Every structure is written in C-alpha cells, then in structure tokens.
Amino acid sequence: MGLFAKAKRIAASDPRPNGEWSSPWGNWAHQHRGLVIGLTDDANDTAAAQHNPAISGKESMAKSTDEGFVKFTNVQKSYDGKVLVVKDLNMSIARGEFLTMLGPSGSGKTTCLMMVAGFETATSGSITLGGQPINHIPPHKRGIGMVFQNYALFPHMTVAENLAFPLQVRGMSKPQQKERVKAALDMVQMGEFGNRRPAQLSGGQQQRIALARALVFEPEVVLMDEPLGALDKQLREHMQFEIKHLHERLGVTVVYVTHDQTEALTMSDNVAVFNDGVVQQLAAPDHLYEKPENSFVAQFIGENNSLAGKITKAVGGNVEVTLADGSVVNAIAVNASQPGEDTLISIRPERVLTDVSLLPSEATHVEAEVVEFIYMGDIFRTRLNVAGDSNFVVKSRNTPGQERLQIGQKLTIGWHREDCRALDMPPS
Ligand code: ADP
Numbered sequence: 001m002g003l004f005a006k007a008k009r010i011a012a013s014d015p016r017p018n019g020e021w022s023s024p025w026g027n028w029a030h031q032h033r034g035l036v037i038g039l040t041d042d043a044n045d046t047a048a049a050q051h052n053p054a055i056s057g058k059e060s061m062a063k064s065t066d067e068g069f070v071k072f073t074n075v076q077k078s079y080d081g082k083v084l085v086v087k088d089l090n091m092s093i094a095r096g097e098f099l100t101m102l103g104p105s106g107s108g109k110t111t112c113l114m115m116v117a118g119f120e121t122a123t124s125g126s127i128t129l130g131g132q133p134i135n136h137i138p139p140h141k142r143g144i145g146m147v148f149q150n151y152a153l154f155p156h157m158t159v160a161e162n163l164a165f166p167l168q169v170r171g172m173s174k175p176q177q178k179e180r181v182k183a184a185l186d187m188v189q190m191g192e193f194g195n196r197r198p199a200q201l202s203g204g205q206q207q208r209i210a211l212a213r214a215l216v217f218e219p220e221v222v223l224m225d226e227p228l229g230a231l232d233k234q235l236r237e238h239m240q241f242e243i244k245h246l247h248e249r250l251g252v253t254v255v256y257v258t259h260d261q262t263e264a265l266t267m268s269d270n271v272a273v274f275n276d277g278v279v280q281q282l283a284a285p286d287h288l289y290e291k292p293e294n295s296f297v298a299q300f301i302g303e304n305n306s307l308a309g310k311i312t313k314a315v316g317g318n319v320e321v322t323l324a325d326g327s328v329v330n331a332i333a334v335n336a337s338q339p340g341e342d343t344l345i346s347i348r349p350e351r352v353l354t355d356v357s358l359l360p361s362e363a364t365h366v367e368a369e370v371v372e373f374i375y376m377g378d379i380f381r382t383r384l385n386v387a388g389d390s391n392f393v394v395k396s397r398n399t400p401g402q403e404r405l406q407i408g409q410k411l412t413i414g415w416h417r418e419d420c421r422a423l424d425m426p427p428s
C-alpha cells in the first residue's frame with residue numbers, strides 16, 4: 001500500500017480528537033486530512049489548486065490585495081438558522097501579517113477560522129483570499145496550512161513521512177522532498193527526530209512537527225487554533241517565541257486563535273478581540289492595551305482597574321466623573337461622554353502613582369486605604385480600597401527605595417488624566 005493510501009486509511013479511522021470536532025463534519029476525517037496538510041486527492045486537483053490565483057497566483061495577485069489578503073466582508077454565521085454566532089464581521093488581514101483572534105470561549109473565533117479553512121460556510125457575506133472569493137473552493141484546495149491544539153499527526157508514519165506526505169502528493173521528486181523535509185525539521189530544531197513516530201515524542205515536540213508539516217509546502221496562509229493550549233506554561237511561552245520568530249523569518253500570513261491575552265499580545269502584529277460574535281476592537285497590542293475602546297476590551301486585556309461613577313461635567317474630549325463616595329476624577333471621554341451618563345473609568349495598575357508629588361496639580365488625586373500588599377519579586381502588587389471598591393490594584397516596580405505600603409495605611413494616590421478612560425457601563 002502506498003503512503004497516500006495508507007494515510008487515507010489511517011485518517012479515515014482516526015478518532016475525532018475532541019468534542020469541538022463533533023457532529024457538524026460528517027466527512028471530517030477526509031476534510032481534516034486534506035486541510036492539515038493542504039493536499040488534494042490527486043495530482044490534477046493539486047495542479048488545479050496551484051493554478052488557482054486565490055491560492056498561489058502570486059504574480060496575478062493585485063498589489064491592493066496585499067492589504068486585504070484575507071478579507072471578511074459582512075460575514076455572518078448561524079449554525080441553527082436562529083442565533084448568529086458571528087455577526088457582521090468585517091476584517092482585513094494583510095499579506096505577511098500575524099493576526100490573532102482573541103476572545104473568551106464561545107465568542108466565535110474557531111468558527112471564523114473554519115470559514116477561512118472551508119470547514120464551514122458563511123451564512124452570508126464573503127471571504128476572499130488574495131482578492132478571490134473562496135466560498136466555492138473546497139477546504140483541501142485552499143492551499144492553507146493548519147495547526148491544531150491536538151497536533152493531528154498521522155500516528156503510523158514517522159516524523160519524516162508526516163512531513164513528506166504533502167510534498168509527495170504534490171508530485172515533488174524524492175530528492176527534493178528529502179531536502180524540504182530536512183529544512184523543515186531543522187527549522188523547528190527537530191533535525192534528529194525524522195525516524196521517530198509521533199507517539200515517541202513529547203507534546204511540545206509533536207507540536208513542532210505539526211508546525212513544520214503546516215509549513216513544509218510553503219502555504220501562503222497558516223491557520224492556528226489554540227496550538228499551544230495543551231502545553232505546560234514554560235513550554236508554551238517558549239513556543240510562542242519560536243512561532244513568532246518563524247513568522248518573522250518566513251513572512252507567511254498567520255491567523256492565530258487563542259483565549260490567552262498574554263499570548264496574543266506577545267505574538268501578534270494585530271489582535272482582533274472577539275466577544276459574542278462581534279469584533280470589539282482590532283488593533284496592535286500596545287494600542288489595545290493602552291487605548292481600549294470599551295469596557296469589555298479594557299477588562300479582557302491585561303489587568304485593569306475599573307471604578308463606577310457618573311459623568312458630572314464634559315469639556316472637549318474630557319469628562320469629570322463623580323465616584324460612589326463623592327470623589328471626583330478626570331478622564332478622557334472614550335465611549336461615555338454625556339453629563340448624567342453612568343460610566344466605568346478604566347486605569348491600568350502600573351499607571352497609578354502612590355507618590356503624588358510626581359504628578360502635576362491638575363492630575364487626579366483620590367484617597368485610598370491599603371487592603372493587601374503582595375511581594376512578587378520584580379514588582380509589588382498592592383490592593384487598595386478606593387471609593388468603596390477594595391479591588392483597586394497598584395503595581396510598582398521593586399526599585400531601590402520603593403516604599404512597601406502597610407495594610408491599613410491611608411494615602412493619597414493619583415494619575416495623569418490621559419491614563420484614565422471613561423468607558424461604557426456594561427448592563428448588569
Ligand atoms: P470559540 O472558538 O471562540 O470558542 P466557536 O466558534 O467554537 O467559539 O463557537 C461559537 C458559538 O458557536 C458557540 O456558541 C458554540 O457553541 C457554537 N458552535 C460552534 N460550532 C458549532 C456547531 N458545529 N454547531 C452548532 N453550534 C456551534
């Protein structure tokens with residue numbers, strides 16, 4: 001039995017890796033096998049796919065599509081014809097970009113990725129790849145590499161055979177295959193492991209092989225769905241840098257899904273924050289962290305202090321907010337700006353100063369009482385009661401002479417107005 005036929009048989013008998021892959025994909029194994037390695041059933045199909053400008057026609061692709069290389073226009077998705085799990089998604093991913101879809105479980109990230117991959121079709125709207133609509137192109141012909149949390153390696157093949165598989169069905173000559181496989185293995189520092197089987201590798205090693213296999217045929221787009229979710233913290237952090245550096249070296253377009261905000265900030269050029277099927281904000285990591293546009297993003301990305309209040313004055317782009325205990329703070333009007341409106345003000349823990357002599361007189365000053373002090377080595381994390389809220393956190397670096405606050409201590413804290421943002425009060 002040839003390699004291809006054997007792999008087909010194995011894939012067809014593969015148990016579905018986890019619940020997420022259950023019911024909707026009747027011919028899951030067939031599609032999955034195709035998608036994982038971006039191959040087609042026969043060389044003609046492959047040739048056709050390779051000649052499809054949506055997949056590989058580099059020359060025929062207009063320059064303008066570089067900006068919107070993967071593009072969602074008014075995309076909606078409903079599985080049951082009632083509830084929209086993706087609501088009017090508009091998003092452009094540039095060629096070579098590393099875009100992360102970040103959001104809580106159930107927010108629609110995987111659904112969006114599956115629509116690009118072709119496992120799911122959009123209920124309405126269009127998705128284009130290199131300017132060409134992909135609705136009518138089946139998954140296995142999209143020339144997209146894919147990496148899953150569960151690796152999805154072929155268990156009965158060696159590592160080298162797993163990697164050679166997509167090349168073999170593309171009709172690549174044996175010596176060329178060998179060269180590519182070696183390069184791909186070296187790329188993920190697994191050069192010595194070609195003869196092992198997946199079961200003889202650790203989780204981290206298997207994920208590296210899955211990564212190499214997704215990249216070995218040089219796809220233009222690689223989709224990754226929580227690829228590091230099964231790894232322990234240390235390895236996960238290590239792999240984050242590896243994937244990031246690989247992306248920088250190869251310049252391949254990556255669409256990455258995670259629910260881990262640190263991972264998203266570390267790895268991405270841009271992050272789309274999903275909640276309830278809607279992109280809440282799409283921006284570069286620093287912009288997202290420092291300039292959240294609504295309360296959901298402020299809370300979801302990084303640690304955030306939010307205090308409830310009412311806008312009592314609005315001047316230009318700024319507002320004066322009165323907190324529960326009557327104290328008054330200044331903030332930038334972001335998506336709450338009308339006098340009388342309820343708001344949540346948002347301020348990052350590291351932007352709060354406990355030494356207000358460092359602040360100009362027009363900055364915000366409020367009274368606080370220390371509830372908890374935690375020594376974390378590089379930083380001190382102090383929890384305060386501010387305006388009746390005892391979850392207000394201040395982070396200060398453990399620099400020479402940095403004061404350690406005492407529980408019960410009363411003090412005045414403060415911050416620059418531009419670090420404080422007046423955001424929507426979410427419905428309770
Ligand atoms: P995420 O990847 O952000 O966790 P998903 O895209 O998997 O979110 O799911 C979005 C919503 O769609 C959830 O409410 C989920 O239950 C639902 N959903 C996902 N896949 C299916 C499916 N095949 N059939 C029905 N509902 C689904």
Ligand code: MG
Nearest residue numbers: 106109110111
């Ligand atoms: Mg998911």
